[in-house]
Amino acid sequence: MSLRFADALQACLNQIPPGKVATCGAVARALGDVRAARAVAEWLRNHPDTMGSHRVVRADGRSILPDAERDLEREGETDSGGHASHSRFLDALPEAPLLQELRDEQRRLATQIRERDENSPIERFGGADVSYLGDLAFAVAVTVDAESLEPTEIVIRRTVVDFPYIPTYLAFREFPGIRAALGGLRRKPDVLFIDGHGRLHPLLFGFACYAGTKLDLPTIGIAKHPLAGRTVPSAGAPKDVAPIRLEGSVRGYAWRPPRASRPIYVSVGHRVSLNGALALTRRATREKYPEPLRVADRISKEEKSKNRERSASERAARTRPPAQSSQGI
Numbered sequence: 520m521s522l523r524f525a526d527a528l529q530a531c532l533n534q535i536p537p538g539k540v541a542t543c544g545a546v547a548r549a550l551g552d553v554r555a556a557r558a559v560a561e562w563l564r565n566h567p568d569t570m571g572s573h574r575v576v577r578a579d580g581r582s583i584l585p586d587a588e589r590d591l592e593r594e595g596e597t598d599s600g601g602h603a604s605h606s607r608f609l610d611a612l613p614e615a616p617l618l619q620e621l622r623d624e625q626r627r628l629a630t631q632i633r634e635r636d637e638n639s640p641i642e643r644f645g646g647a648d649v650s651y652l653g654d655l656a657f658a659v660a661v662t663v664d665a666e667s668l669e670p671t672e673i674v675i676r677r678t679v680v681d682f683p684y685i686p687t688y689l690a691f692r693e694f695p696g697i698r699a700a701l702g703g704l705r706r707k708p709d710v711l712f713i714d715g716h717g718r719l720h721p722l723l724f725g726f727a728c729y730a731g732t733k734l735d736l737p738t739i740g741i742a743k744h745p746l747a748g749r750t751v752p753s754a755g756a757p758k759d760v761a762p763i764r765l766e767g768s769v770r771g772y773a774w775r776p777p778r779a780s781r782p783i784y785v786s787v788g789h790r791v792s793l794n795g796a797l798a799l800t801r802r803a804t805r806e807k808y809p810e811p812l813r814v815a816d817r818i819s820k821e822e823k824s825k826n827r828e829r830s831a832s833e834r835a836a837r838t839r840p841p842a843q844s845s846q847g848i
Contacts, residue, residue, distance in 0.1 A: 523681050524683060525562075527550055528550065528562065528615075531612055532546070532569065532572065532575065535574045537595075540607050541576070541608070543577070545610070546575060549612035551622065552618040554685055558683035565653070576591075580605065618685070618688065621688060629724035632789055636791055637737065643664065643709050644665050644708055645711040646714075646809060646812040647712075649696050650822065652827055656679070656695075656696040657696075657826070659816075659819040660676075660700035660815065661674075661814045663803075668810040673814070674701070674703035676699040678695060690725070690729035690730065694730060694733065697713075697730065698734070707736065710737045711730065711731070711739070713738055713741065715727055715742055716742045716784065717739065717789075718765070719740065719742070719765060719784055721746070723765070726740065727788030727789070739786075739800060741808070742784040743784070745773075745784055751763070761773040763784070771793065772786075774801075778806040
C-alpha cells in the first residue's frame with residue numbers, strides 16, 4: 520500500500536481547483552470505490568483543516584463542512600442558500616486509487632486461504648477487539664484456557680487510527696491495533712477469534728481471513744450481522760444452525776448460541792475448516808458470544824470510557840478559574 524487514506528484523500532482534493540466542487544461520491548470513485556462516499560464525508564468533518572475540504576459538497580451543492588459556505592461563495596457562484604451551483608461540479612477526478620490497491624491485495628491474499636483443520640492440540644483460544652474514541656483505537660488481545668474458558672493473558676494497546684470505516688475494508692482499519700495487541704502476548708493463541716467476517720464476504724476475504732494470512736494463525740470470523748450470502752434450509756443441520764450459501768457453496772453458519780435471542784455468523788478465517796470453525800466456536804462460547812471476544816470487547820469499551828472521562832477531566836481542569844490566594848485575609 521503506497522498511500523495512507525489521508526494522503527490519498529488529500530491528493531484527490533488537490534485536483535479540485537478554486538471555483539469548482541466535487542461530491543463525496545466523486546471523491547470516493549477517485550479513491551477506487553464509491554462505497555467510501557460516507558467515509559469521505561465523516562473524515563472531513565472530523566478533520567476540517569484538510570486543505571480544500573470546503574470544495575467537497577453534497578449532491579445538492581451544500582458543503583460537507585458546516586461553516587464552509589463563506590469559502591464557497593468567495594470562490595464562485597452560489598444560490599441564496601449558499602449552495603454551490605451545478606455549473607461548478609466536476610463529474611470526475613483524477614484517480615488516487617488507494618482502495619483499488621487494497622482490493623487487489625485482498626484478492627491476492629484470498630488465494631492463500633487454507634480451509635482445513637490442523638492436528639495441533641488447542642489449549643488456548645484467543646480473541647481481539649477494538650473500540651474507538653475519535654482518532655484513537657483501544658485494541659485488546661485476550662487468551663483464555665480452552666477448557667475452563669478463564670482468561671490467561673490480556674494485552675491492551677492504544678494506537679492512532681489512520682483509516683476510516685468503509686464497508687468491506689474493515690481489516691485495514693482494525694488490523695494495525697489488533698496486531699500491536701497480539702504482539703504483546705507472551706504466548707500466541709492456538710486459534711484466534713476475530714470480531715468480523717471471514718469467508719462470508721463479497722470477496723470471500725473478510726477481516727478474519729486478512730488477520731489469519733498476515734499473522735499465519737488459525738482464525739475464525741464471528742460477526743453479529745450478515746454481510747453477504749443467504750441462509751438456506753438444511754434437513755441435516757442442527758436446529759440452532761442455518762447454513763449460509765455464497766457463490767454456490769456453504770461459506771458460513773448462522774448459529775444461535777445459548778441464551779441468545781439472535782444468531783451470530785461464523786465463517787472460516789484461515790487454517791480451519793468450516794465445520795471445525797463451528798465446533799470450536801461452540802466450544803469457546805458459554806453464552807451469546809465466544810468468551811475471548813466477549814472479554815476483549817468488554818475491556819476495550821472500558822478503556823475507551825476511562826479515556827473519555829480522563830479527557831473530560833483534563834478539559835475541565837484547563838477551563839477552571841485559578842484559585843484565589845488566601846494571603847492577607
